Amino acid sequence: xxxxxxxxxxxxxxxxxxxxxxxxxxxxxxxxxxxxxxxxxxxxxxxxxxxxxxxxxxxxxxxxxxxxxxxxxxxxxxxxxxxxxxxxxxxxxxxxxxxxxxxxxxxxxxxxxxxxxxxxxxxxxxxxxxxxxxxxxxxxxxxxxxxxxxxxxxxxxxxxxxxxxxxxxxxxxxxxxxxxxxxxxxxxxxxxxxxxxxxxxxxxxxxxxxxxxxxxxxxxxxxxxxxxxxxxxxxxxxxxxxxxxxxxxxxxxxxxxxxxxxxxxxxxxxxxxxxxxxxxxxxxx
Amino acid sequence: xxxxxxxxxxxxxxxxxxxxxxxxxxxxxxxxxxxxxxxxxxxxxxxxxxxxxxxxxxxxxxxxxxxxxxxxxxxxxxxxxxxxxxxxxxxxxxxxxxxxxxxxxxxxxxxxxxxxxxxxxxxxxxxxxxxxxxxxxxxxxxxxxxxxxxxxxxxxxxxxxxxxxxxxxxxxxxxxxxxxxxxxxxxxxxxxxxxxxxxxxxxxxxxxxxxxxxxxxxxxxxxxxxxxxxxxxxxxxxxxxxxxxxxxxxxxxxxxxxxxxxxxxxxxxxxxxxxxxxxxxxxxx
DNA sequence: GGCCTTGTGTCCGATTTCGTACACCGGATT
DNA sequence: AATCCGGTGTACGAAATCGGACACAAGGCC
Numbered sequence: 001x002x003x004x005x006x007x008x009x010x011x012x013x014x015x016x017x018x019x020x021x022x023x024x025x026x027x028x029x030x031x032x033x034x035x036x037x038x039x040x041x042x043x044x045x046x047x048x049x050x051x052x053x054x055x056x057x058x059x060x061x062x063x064x065x066x067x068x069x070x071x072x073x074x075x076x077x078x079x080x081x082x083x084x085x086x087x088x089x090x091x092x093x094x095x096x097x098x099x100x101x102x103x104x105x106x107x108x109x110x111x112x113x114x115x116x117x118x119x120x121x122x123x124x125x126x127x128x129x130x131x132x133x134x135x136x137x138x139x140x141x142x143x144x145x146x147x148x149x150x151x152x153x154x155x156x157x158x159x160x161x162x163x164x165x166x167x168x169x170x171x172x173x174x175x176x177x178x179x180x181x182x183x184x185x186x187x188x189x190x191x192x193x194x195x196x197x198x199x200x201x202x203x204x205x206x207x208x209x210x211x212x213x214x215x216x217x218x219x220x221x222x223x224x225x226x227x228x229x230x231x232x233x234x235x236x237x238x239x240x241x242x243x244x245x246x247x248x249x250x251x252x253x254x255x256x257x258x259x260x261x262x263x264x265x266x267x268x269x270x271x272x273x274x275x276x277x278x279x280x281x282x283x284x285x
Numbered sequence: 286x287x288x289x290x291x292x293x294x295x296x297x298x299x300x301x302x303x304x305x306x307x308x309x310x311x312x313x314x315x316x317x318x319x320x321x322x323x324x325x326x327x328x329x330x331x332x333x334x335x336x337x338x339x340x341x342x343x344x345x346x347x348x349x350x351x352x353x354x355x356x357x358x359x360x361x362x363x364x365x366x367x368x369x370x371x372x373x374x375x376x377x378x379x380x381x382x383x384x385x386x387x388x389x390x391x392x393x394x395x396x397x398x399x400x401x402x403x404x405x406x407x408x409x410x411x412x413x414x415x416x417x418x419x420x421x422x423x424x425x426x427x428x429x430x431x432x433x434x435x436x437x438x439x440x441x442x443x444x445x446x447x448x449x450x451x452x453x454x455x456x457x458x459x460x461x462x463x464x465x466x467x468x469x470x471x472x473x474x475x476x477x478x479x480x481x482x483x484x485x486x487x488x489x490x491x492x493x494x495x496x497x498x499x500x501x502x503x504x505x506x507x508x509x510x511x512x513x514x515x516x517x518x519x520x521x522x523x524x525x526x527x528x529x530x531x532x533x534x535x536x537x538x539x540x541x542x543x544x545x546x547x548x549x550x551x552x553x554x555x556x557x558x559x560x561x562x563x564x565x566x567x568x569x570x
Numbered sequence: 571g572g573c574c575t576t577g578t579g580t581c582c583g584a585t586t587t588c589g590t591a592c593a594c595c596g597g598a599t600t
Numbered sequence: 601a602a603t604c605c606g607g608t609g610t611a612c613g614a615a616a617t618c619g620g621a622c623a624c625a626a627g628g629c630c
Binding site for chain 2: 111113115116117119121123124135138142144145178181182184185186188189190191192193195196197231232233272276280283
């Protein structure tokens, strides 16, 4: 039963206790979800982890943070800690209180709508151009979506209370949240249309393109099972289209790693939605 | 070809010139899309149209306007005109400048994502609990969706420039826009999930329930063709499920009028999304 | 009354996607 | 080297949905 697969699989009792929950299939991977707890302000104490800075990036790698006026950014900075996130981790669960705001440095988060039967489906993705949980700084306290980590990544993390305080007296910070929310809205709408009108093959290709952009790489480290969840289809359907796309020469893949060989071909096999997403995102930023 | 049907059908050259565009099939209906131009403040001049007030409602019929503090509402009021809208009218076209903000008094608007091939699909609906175009008051000038009138209705209309001016110095007005945007986001996400995971039958039923709520009536004045557009499916698919739902005793219908006979049965045949929509909307308001 | 137009019903084969079961394969573990 | 397990391939019938064609029916209009 789908219900069982999706729900029990993704939310065990263990998961609930651990804020950096992992999907079962990731249990065997190296546990790199250790919050570094490094203030971005380099103090003596932090020199020890400076090696990790290159690994986890800097707050200014996030485009929204980078776009803030110096003064406003400076007010957020003391509250920022940098955190590494493990692939598959559930950053925020649907229905939970949003108590932190996350600004990705690199990598990709997915926002999933969660149905009562436990099925979950992607409604938007967030990379270093965005933020999740920012509306918690403007009065919305409960998340309506599940936020999962699509690939190993790092982010700046700010307690919602701190973010709220700064936002209350900083127009740029408030506007950042509002404007990015508009991007999320646009993405959700396009996803709604795409889900209703486009084939699995087209959606599969669209998703790979997005993901490759976010990874800034032609290699996408994802299993077909994972992808099937995102697209809301059977795993075997993904296998079928993946195989077809591979035969067409656009990608190769093997055991959890998909490589894009011919981006143009992939674009041709995808729907217009990829381009629309890029365009609208640009328009709104 | 769907493309031809949807696109050419819905945007002729005539349509472009007329701000209150109508769908072709509505051309024969009485043209009641006359903007009343009545300020809600009853001046002597307006007594002549006071008969129409009961027909078109009052600004305070809109729940968002009604929720505003007296003072803030008073600042919007001078700029409000009341307008009647014809079923099928396109209030805002995707890509167009948003130069007015609309607060429905009753009835229902649909927000449609428009694809390049002209196909359009519903991503959210707005009734008297909401507003469209409000983000134009916060820096977003171009609409990313098409807004169409689902049933004869009336709304308060404010020039975006005026709304912007008031919003700039009124927290409640600004918050209203931001908060309602959150509702639209929630709706779009649920729609995305529903489109991907639920059957046409379930979505058909969900839509009727929503529509009936907004109409505050058990009668929904819509053709199957129209509904098919909203759901992004073939007209004949709608006929099939409509017939099935009618045989189940939940509705009766005939030539553009659907009547809900057994709401409980209809709810049972619909997906959870109807309830989720209601809940999330309540949570966010 | 006859004629259109619009809305609905039905039928057809084609295609996509589903649900499920099971085989296979490769890398990690032991 | 043997084993295990997560990831992938495949097969099959069933169901949903599509695309398109066409017939029918209700109501307005002449």
